[in-house]
Amino acid sequence: MTDGLEADVEGMDGIAERRDELAARVRTHAGEIARELAVLQGGDYGQETFDTDGGSWTLKYEAGDVQYLRFDPNSGSETYVVSSKQPPEPEPLETAMADYGAFVAAYNEYVRSFDGLLADVPDEFPEVESTAELVAERDRIVDRIRDVGNAMASQLHRYDGEYGTYAATLSGTRWELKWEGDVASYLRVGGSDGTYLLSQYGPPSAPEVRRLAEDVPKFVADFNEHVDELEADLEGVRLEDG
Template sequence: MTEGLDADVDGMDEVAERRDELAARVRTHAGQIARELAVLQGGDYGQESFDTDGGSWTVKYEAGDVQYLRFDPKSGSETYVVSSKQPPEPGPLETAMADYGNFVAAYNEYVRSFDGLLADVPDEFPEVESTAELVAERDRIVQRIREVGTAMAGELYRYDGEYGTYSTTVSGTRWELKWDGDAVSYLRVGGSDGTYLLSQYGPPSAPEVRRLADDVGAFVEAFNEHVDDLEADLSQVSLGEE
């Protein structure tokens, strides 16, 4: 009754070792294909599929290395020949490797299909116009606006305190100047989503400066009227008979 217990058990070490060796070689080889695909397609990650007589192969790559190589045979279950998990079982691996050469041939044919693709693409282009003169003029105008805004900020600081905002409507659009001390923080036109003629960041675009510059004078005039009104109000304050 115990004769079976005395029988030798065949080990799988040799098969597993051969499987692991083959899987490692495939990973290295498929890794070359993955790197070439990444270079060709110009991205850090992606995938490409190749059809053969035996089925379909899909290579997925990331950061120039193979993430997985999947074989989907025309009959039977798909096999991850290369993956980030465990290696494939020996039987499915053997089936896939019987078609691996066809996969490489399909990849090579895919690469060769791009031969001459860029041969007629021009590499001579028109000269690019410089924006230097336009930008210099834009900056000059913005600097003049900043000088005016700074002068207004200084007057507001002297009269209204350390910081605050002054706003008015010019041509139906809200203009708002914010000051901090005797410096202008921003001059914004058009509300919270409007254009910052002055700010702590970069200047506005040249078209925006052109669109709004003509109204800067009206904004200053409105401010001056505001100051005149304040002076008139103060002149009416009486401290009693002298």
């Protein structure tokens, strides 16, 4: 009678090697499908599910490569045929591969369903109107406002310091000019969330310029009144000889 401890132990190396080889081939093949889906969908990542008589296949892709391929059979547990983790067990892989051809056929049918989809889509469009004249006029007006803002900044710099802000309320709306040296840093209308008629960034939209430009003279007039008041106050100052 042979002792069981002396019996040969069957190795699994051959099965594991075959499993790994098959899983690698599936990853390469499913990767082609992933790239085609990414091109079709117009995105770097996504997923699609394809139904077969044997179950459903879900392919998730990212950056044009397969992230996972999951088979959910009509009966039994789901199997990740391709994943970023360990390869599937040989028996579930065998079950999934029996349906893999149907999965590819379902994918091909999905792609063919788009045949002719764009056939009647027009590829000629109306001519686009140019905004060049409007923008040029907008920029001309903003340049004039900037000239006025810089002139005010120069005066403010002379008698009120290197930098600061001058503000006035016109018809319930706050106008604020910030200066640095002889240059207007910004002219903002409407508080911190308002419109920048002048700024270090781009100009405001043409509708905003149209809405606010007419009030710029009022802001300048308020500033001039402010200057007149300062001059009047200084006239009252006398230095007496000791």
